[in-house]
Amino acid sequence: MILAIIENAFLSLIGSAIPASAVVMLAATGAMLGERVGVLNLGQEGLIGIGAVFSVIAVLSWGVESPWVAMLIGMIAAAVAGLIFALCVVSFRASQVLVGLALALGGIGLSNQLGVNRNGTPIQTLFREINPGGVLDDNDLVSAFLFHDPVVYIAYIGLPVVLWFVLFRTRHGMNMRAVGENPAAADAVGVSVTGWRIFYSVLGAALTGAGGAYMVLSFTPTWSPDIARGRGWVALAVVIFAGWRPGWAVAGALLYGSMISLDTTAQARGWGLPFMGASDLSFFLSMLPYVVTLVAILIPAGAVKLGRRVRSTAAPAALAIPYSREER
Amino acid sequence: MTGDGTRPSVEALGISKAFGGVAALDAVDFEVRWSEVHALVGENGAGKTTLCNILAGIYRADAGQVIVDGTERDFRSPAHAIDAGIGMVHQHFRLVEPMTVAENIHLGWPETPGVVSQRALVDRTEQFMGEMGLHVDPTARIWQLSVGEQQRVEILRVLARGARVLILDEPTAVLTAKEADDLFRVIRELAASGLSVIFITHKLREVLAVSDRLTVLRHGVREITRPTEGATASEIARLMTGEERVLDVEHRTVTGAPALELSGVSALNDRGIEALHDVDLTVRSGEILGIAGVSGNGQSELAEVICALRPLRSGSITLDGADLASLSVRAVTDIGVGHIPEDRIGMGMVLSAPVKDNAVLHNYWTEEFAQGLTLDRQGVINFAKQLVETARVQTRSVFSTAGQMSGGNQQRLVARREALAADRLLVAAHPTRGLDVNAAQEVRSTLIDKRDSGCAVLLISDDLDEVLLMGDRIAVMYEGRIMGVFDSADADREHIGLLMGGHSAVEAAS
């Protein structure tokens, strides 16, 4: 009896954790791209909103019928915002913290404004789950684990593998890391620091925008104000937790996702504790994802402090520092 | 295209460059030929590095032409200069510390394969090192290497890209005598194979030893270009400074009881590696003890450990018999210890704060300026004005920020501030580094005044000439150990140079 309950709970948890944090995964990968070349974009929250709202507009107003095209439109919109950000902080060397916060604020405001007449309208153009059918169909555990829409596979497997390969197995990735660690060194050997920083800021913004698009094209699937609900900030935290390593972001995102789905599962099933009613427990659980994320950020720093090790998980040395050739 | 030794490889015509309205270079002409080692000589601030940065595409000239092998070039980035065959090894290395030697050599290089494994990079690097006859462990990470090895990586990287004009900015500043000799040999071989080598330095001995021709810059203007053969050190020195160097310090022999006494001192560096091993030292009141040694051999840690900025691992430090090691930074200051830190910008001042605040950085909390929590603003201002005047610091006012002053004025301020605070002991780490002759002389005379007033002075410098000039006694440091201590009368330049390079006293004596 009790075993059955636990098994059931576990299945629901995993089933919803993976899609729940696909957004975080995409945004974290996007943020990591920029940070690897030394650009800290605190505007992830705004970029998710922009990516989401433009996908919604594409579907509802422009009659786009393919979720891929809708997502592409969301990505382009986010990329444009990312380009403005990059020009400010890379070309003009404005403070990455200030402009990043400006992007977070402006992006939330802009997307909410554009979405104001589309609140709650259900989206019909959705990504479809890949499910080969057949023998595995009746096994809930396996299907919860394996069968998702294609974006999930891209976010959790495709992107981390590609990013890892590029960063650590190609000339291009070596140069990328150099730009983030020591731009003067990269510049001295002919790598265009400015160009690379702008390029990867824009590409990273597009990926975060894809995260927003995924929310409205699969996860929610409808527009509501403040759509990101902190996922952009969580993504930034996941990058720190992952120590700027693509594979570890998966663990960070799933940690967050399982907290989210713990909350939703508890609500859906009306769970309660002897000393806490169902509604109180739900309120309590809704704080948990952020608390757990906060603790997760402290883990690598604590590990370094207490156990003195892990050089490889340090932030890129030039993160958030503008580069100018004629200055030392 | 190379080899005859008379055709110019690089010509710079009428180069001008200003920073913040101040001319660093004023219509400078400069010519280097194939197969020659060309020394570019001048004091700090003469414009040597600026000129070479323009040749290497780091800066763009405000006016003038750069002609490489007969073709006029307009470099917009270092990449353009590399394409034209000009490579520069900077004084501050441009290496990515967490990456390996092999990765650093292949960085930004179009010939690096698009998809690479560490293995492949290492193989390529080893093959290449074999061709060049220069070797460093290709799998080592940069931060694990000695400074001399890092420099070799830089040179390899430049040569790998087919540079035919190699610029070396103060390459010996961080090397031991032995390492410097190795470098000179490499430079000669490169020139013999047809390359041009531009060698920036202010050390006259090196100019005479290694170069074919030399160019002297002073205050951003070219003084002369001539063959090295037949030139004398005093002639070059006069051209560099515009006057004969006047260097005369009377040494003293002080007996008396030791003021500062270190015994068996060990300490860790920032990486957690032991940087001081069992150091025994004494400094008496009224004498200057000079610490000779190449930078990075524990001198910084020595200064910090004395001033309570770094914890002691073992051993004891006493000042006039009282234990120093257990005191806080403030208590150490309180009993009359001054400290001119090695990194004046990084540690000794707050550039964004006004001069007046910097003037009291080390003693704002003493009764002179603080009553309880309140700070005596007028007292601070008066003190700062007086300090600025006596130290002859040039600043618009004590209210303008320290960052607006030149490096020389910053150092004068720090030196005088610490000298005032030091009643019993003054620790001066590289106090004249980066200063021109006048500023350096003033700082030195501050130290001598201090000594003459009965204070103990510990002078740390990587400029052996300065240590020999100033030190009443001289101690040599190598890899965190004291290799020997000499009275200035017995100090032999060559002998000390060998000790600085790690040769034991016995070896050095034989």
Add this chain to the structure above:
Amino acid sequence: MTPLGSIASTVLRVTPWRLERRLEVEARRAALTRIGGAVGAMVLVGIVLLLTGRNAFWIFWQGLDAIFGRQRGIEGAALRAIPILMTALGVALSLRMKVWNIGSDGQFLMGALAAVGVGIHMDGPAWLVLIVMAAAATLAGAAWILVPALARAYWDVNEIITTLLLNFVALQLVTWSALGFWRDKEAAVIQSTREVAHTLPGLPGANSVTIALLVPLVIAAALWWVFRSTTIGYEIDTIGGNPRAAGYAGIAVRRRILIVMLFTGAIAGLGGMLQLSAPGAQAMNAGFSAQFGLSGFIVAALAGASFWGVIGGGLFIASMFYAGIVLQTKGLSVYIIFAIYGVILTGIALGEIAARYRVVRREAVDGDGAQAGDDHDAATERAAT
């Protein structure tokens, strides 16, 4: 070089001027260019409004009229100014030390929540309850930043994300209180906590503004004095300017960072209590903070290091905020305000950069000012003599 960079440099090349970097920026110049950036951003917003068919001038006039046309408008702006000023002062204090406390919204909420808790449970004379409420709010605000502060001070964990994440936790906690444990069961429309019975005394002649408005002024004055005339202010500025130099001067850097961060949280927390003690605002719901912390952050960014600048900037932003609320009834949504904030903040950031450059004529090289680079020390020295 990027295409844009090369276009810019080409454009500059054909003109007789070029940009040149200043080594050191005067605070006054930086303040002016920041304000210039903010104003420029607002002009840009106005142009966008015009282009989208809205009459920007009319909106601007309506905004002015909404505030200054009647006493209710002035008081409305003043009421918004209190929370904005308090959070801004907290952020400005942390910025003196180059610490970014972006969690002031959370600290503000937790302060208010603690005040509600005291207010609805404590019996006693009004003055006593209010004092205990203020104390509880101050402590709660400080407590809410404790973990980020410890992590920053002793583990070198960047405070931006840690402080921000706690905003979400605080918001959930407030929601819980309003819908759960302190819910007012009689409230009909908007679910909120029970109401605190006491309010602060009103200002003479005001309908709704209480003496709470004086608190940020007093705190600004106190902070101004601390940074002008005490060793504590000197130490904080030294840490902000160069932490290594602070260590060299014998300042306990880590402990100072911890304490100052706790203070910034405490100020924001007290702001929560002040907001709660105004007539008609004595209960909390999920919308208790209209993102006051973010407004406060903008104010602090605009004011730089100046606490009087915070007061001026805070009153300005509060007026804009209130005008925005009023204009909602006239066809602008509250979301626009955030979009405008974003543009203004970008303008401030760009303005800050503009202060570091000056335009000089190509050939005329004059002798004032310093320049970059070790190698040129001597050159400056000559220029100064």
